[in-house]
Amino acid sequence: MISSLLPAVAVSCEVFTDDPDEAPFPGEESAIAGAVEGRRREFITARRCARQALASLGVPAVPILSGPRREPLWPAGVVGSITHCAGYRAAVVARRADLAGLGIDAEPDLPLPDGVASLVVLPGERARLAADAPCEHWERLVFSAKESVFKVWYPLTGRWLGFEDASLTFDADYFRAEILVDGTRIDGGPALTELRGRYLLSTGLIVTAVAVAA
Numbered sequence: 001m002i003s004s005l006l007p008a009v010a011v012s013c014e015v016f017t018d019d020p021d022e023a024p025f026p027g028e029e030s031a032i033a034g035a036v037e038g039r040r041r042e043f044i045t046a047r048r049c050a051r052q053a054l055a056s057l058g059v060p061a062v063p064i065l066s067g068p069r070r071e072p073l074w075p076a077g078v079v080g081s082i083t084h085c086a087g088y089r090a091a092v093v094a095r096r097a098d099l100a101g102l103g104i105d106a107e108p109d110l111p112l113p114d115g116v117a118s119l120v121v122l123p124g125e126r127a128r129l130a131a132d133a134p135c136e137h138w139e140r141l142v143f144s145a146k147e148s149v150f151k152v153w154y155p156l157t158g159r160w161l162g163f164e165d166a167s168l169t170f171d172a173d174y175f176r177a178e179i180l181v182d183g184t185r186i187d188g189g190p191a192l193t194e195l196r197g198r199y200l201l202s203t204g205l206i207v208t209a210v211a212v213a214a
Contacts, residue, residue, distance in 0.1 A: 002090045002104060005198040005209035009098040011056040013049040014090035022048070027063030042084040050082055050091035057093060069154055081151045088205055100189055101212040103151030103197075107144045109206050111137055120146065120163045134170040134199075141199060141206050142168055148208040149177045149195050156185045156192065156212065166195075174198055175208070 003012045018041040024032060025047060032040045050072065051061045057078065065073050074080050080093035081104045088106045112120065117139040121129075129138050146163050153161045166177045175197050183192030197210035 001200065001202055001205075002092060002106075002207055002209065005104075005200055005207065006092060006102075007094075007099065007211050010092050010094040010102060010211060011053045012090060012092040013052040013056075014088065015045060015049060016087055016089075018042070018045045018089070025051070025061070025063055028065065031065055042089060046082045046084045046089040046091060049089055050080065050093065053080070053091050053093045054078065057095060059093075069160075071151070071154055079155070081148075083147075083207075085205070088207075090207075092209070094211075096214065098214055099211055100187070100214050101152040101156050101210075103148040103153075103210040105144045105147035105151065105208050107140050107147075107206045109135075109137055109201060109204050110140065112139050112143060116143070122164060122167055125168055128169060135201055135206070137206070138170075141170075141208070144206050144208040145175050145177065145197060145199060145210075148197055148210045152195060152210045152212055153179075153183075153192060156187060156189070157183065158186045170199075173200065177210075 002014050022044050024044055032043050047064050050064050059075055067073050072082050077096050078093055079096050079102050081102045082091045083104045083106045085106045092102050092104055120143045121139055149166050150161050165181045169176050177195045179193050195210050199208045
């Protein structure tokens with residue numbers, strides 16, 4: 001499912017269930033020490049997906065720990081992204097020589113919790129989408145798309161990007177995020193002024209993905 005949203009140079013792995021008996025990969029136990037069982041399961045399964053995707057690139061299995069914004073810390077020369085929600089875990093990776101960044105997100109195709117939509121959706125976005133929404137739960141789609149945008153943004157800039165810092169428009173199964181703050185990159189690449197992504201609604205899920213060319 002997620003592979004249909006990504007360039008051919010990206011490798012993905014997705015699953016829809018956890019193995020309740022699966023142990024953490026050596027070196028990752030500290031990342032979920034004290035976590036509730038649900039959090040442990042999603043972490044363990046999603047990291048397994050990440051290693052399976054890395055194996056397709058010929059990268060040996062290693063612990064995948066988290067950075068200061070909970071972003072996965074990938075092996076040298078690799079970019080990637082991980083997502084998990086109820087009934088879905090996925091990871092995507094690519095060689096840095098092929099893509100500068102990847103971001104994916106999955107959400108249940110359900111309304112956002114009370115009070116969240118006002119934090120996520122800008123007035124301009126609401127004016128565009130309320131009358132011509134791309135799906136029933138379009139506010140959740142906006143949330144997911146902005147999550148994918150942030151997962152690409154943070155490793156490339158080293159800075160936080162709030163929901164209010166990107167304005168989205170949708171067209172068919174694509175979306176465009178206009179970045180409303182300075183998009184200077186720490187890797188010296190072109191500033192991020194606009195990011196384009198794709199989305200998919202399937203089996204009760206909203207899935208979004210963004211890729212930045214190398």
